Amino acid sequence: MGMGLMSGSMIKVVIGPQHPALKEPERFIIEVEGEQVVQVTPRIGYVHRGIEKAMENRTYIQNLYLAERICGICSHAHTTCYVQAVEDLLSVEAPPRAKYIRTVIAELERIHSHLLWLGILAHEVGFDTFFMYVWRDREVIMDLLEEISGNRVNYAMNTIGGVRRDLDQEKISKILKGLEVIEEKAKKYIQMIQKEPTILKRTVGVGYLSSIDAVRYNAVGPLARASGVKRDVRKDDPYIAYDDISFNIVTRDEGDCFSRMMIRAEEILESINIVREALSKLPVGDISVKTRLVIPPSETVSRVEAPRGELIHYARSNGTDKPERYKIRAPTLANLKALCKMLTGIYLADVPVILAGIDPCFSCMDRMQIIDCEKKEKQSWTLDDLRRYAREWYQKH
Amino acid sequence: MVSETLIFLGQVLIFPGFLFIILLAFFAEWAVRKITGRIQNRLGPTYTGYMGILQPIADFIKLLRKEDITPTMADKIFFLIFPIMYFSLPLTAFSLIPMTEVQALTYFEGDLILLTFIFTIITAMVFLGGFSSGNIFSIVGGTRSATQLLGYEIPLVFTLLCPAIPAGSFSLTTIVEWQQNNSWIIWTQPLGFGIILTCMLAELELTPFDAPEAETEIVAGSITEFSGVKLALIRLGKNIKLVLASSLISALYLGGPEQLWILPPIMIFLIKVFVVLFLMVSLRAIFARFRIDQILAGMWKYLIPLAVTQFLLTKILWGW
Helix, strand or coil: CCCCEEECCEEEEEECCCECCECCCCEEEEEEECCEEEEEEEECCCCCCCHHHHHHCCCHHHHHHHHHCCCCCCHHHHHHHHHHHHHHHHCCCCCHHHHHHHHHHHHHHHHHHHHHHHHHHHHHCCCHHHHHHHHHHHHHHHHHHHHHHCCCCCCCCEECCEECCCCCHHHHHHHHHHHHHHHHHHHHHHHHHHHCHHHHHHHCCCCCCCHHHHHHCCCCHHHHHHCCCCCCHHHHCCCCCCCCCCCCCCCCCCCCHHHHHHHHHHHHHHHHHHHHHHHHHCCCCCCECCCCCCCCCEEEEEEEEECCEEEEEEEEECCCCCEEEEEEECHHHHHHHHHHHHHCCCEHHHHHHHHHHCCCCHHHHCCCEEEECCCCEEEECCHHHHHHHHHHHHHHC | CHHHHHHHHHHHHCCCCHHHHHHHHHHHHHHHHHHHHHHCCCCCCCCCCHHHCCHHHHHHHHHHHCCCCCCCCCCHHHHHHHHHHHHHHHHHHHHHCCCCCCCCCCCCCCHHHHHHHHHHHHHHHHHHHHHHCCCHHHHHHHHHHHHHHHHHHHHHHHHHHCCHHHHCCCCHHHHHHHHHHCCCHHHHCHHHHHHHHHHHHHHCCCCCCCHHHCHHHHCCHHHCCCCHHHHHHHHHHHHHHHHHHHHHHHHHHCCCCCCECCECHHHHHHHHHHHHHHHHHHHHHCCCCCCHHHHHHHHHHHHHHHHHHHHHHHHHHHCC
């Protein structure tokens, strides 16, 4: 199956499930004529881990650990979304200090995620030197996060009703110092992106997505903002401390890979300002409140702007200490349809750049959902459906 | 008579022949990795030997021990021939390059043409090697190699032949001799030096012209399916090609081997080779990869007119 199939001048290039451009297993069957892409068929579900079902079998406290591990890069976004949902079910509110600390971590996470993505895009266009430099500087943020939470990746800061660790003056001054370094570097990167001719050659006009298409295909996050759609949960439906903090939503109109690069670089600067403001306004008080562990029947939807875009968690409680139903919609899933649209009609050499351009995070996206890009159909399958499908498929093939 | 044959054999097999060149290729790989690493703010190899100098040899031995897999879809015979040719062609070409003295190991009127031919054959091999392995990434990589050849071959041939005009000979040895009696070609043809450096980057498939083996698009291009001994030979061949390209540039444009004070000619020559190597590696590290269509367009729009200009200028300067 890893081989390409040739028929006439059409070659089917199978990208994935294992491919160096994809850091996670996902499959795209790309039909090319010469170097031009004619059609793209995505096939998702390689890293389906049954997290939703697992969450329904565990208590709300245990689920914290599970939510943390949905995604390795935006772990804080997932737990924030999760605790927000559970706090809403319980009708409790985290103390203001906890909300501010959540904001600080969320923005630090956004910075490190965007830096990671900048590096990956540089690698996709073959500019390894830039990639090395960006990742070196990302370490500054990783060290800060380790300083604050004790962990580089899964920070485990959130708990139901607040956060688990406080920020003291020493940590705050360390964060501010680290931010200065990153600010200087980010400005330098913005200059480099704008001036380096080979980067411009590979990104300007590549993977164009018009603002109409961005809305039609439900693009979220930096992908939508790069196409001029002003869509950001932090402003549209403010959560944690975003109400009290003034910041701009960065948008650009080009709608190509270059503007996606610029959006992320500029969002780093914006995030730095948010962290600074949050730290200067940090209220005094408790960092968490005590909560019950049994939740009366209710349901809720919680939204968070993850580094990759809008993240939605849905929870339904039934009066026990476990959720009855839990549903996660990761931003990559929302962006996948826009991706298929962008990939059609381009050069094969641009595929990795565009693929990386949506900042895909497949393992947090994969659940049992089939999307048919051609028919624009969407259906959910139960395990039995899947078994039946598998049986039929193997009888046919 | 016997001793003469022995000396010649020694020259071919040991110094400055095969063994020396293979060791030089390993050293060049180490230098490339170290320089790239330092430019990218990394350490590069550090573990095996002093400053990791034995790392390429260790990698080579490791690959020799690995399983050698031939895919079922591959063309068996050509799949076997490709690594051998890819390794031996540049090694053969070295006998035409003057390294220890003004004369090369073998030389004849027109050996420059043979060198040009060998460079083209290597690329043709890459194309066929890609096709022979039957992998889709290899096929795309091989096609890209061949497509790229259409772009850089004409300026490359022009700039290879430009130094022959003042020397009045198609022999590399005569050109080196001429440079030592007069001046280095680079002073009279700096444009040609720039063009040949760019073309060699493309020939060696280094960034920004590494579309044929763009890792993130087509894995390793035409060599994706090779493993074990074959991959070891291909990697070594690639390093030899790297040294060959820098040697050729330093012989054609930088005066080749010459005695300077008490330093023997080979030392001077190696210094020149590594200067060229350093130039190429630095260029590689500071660019992003061009797309194949961009490479072709750029070559035809800028490099070919420039090469023709250089050719005409040389022709006018040195007379018909």
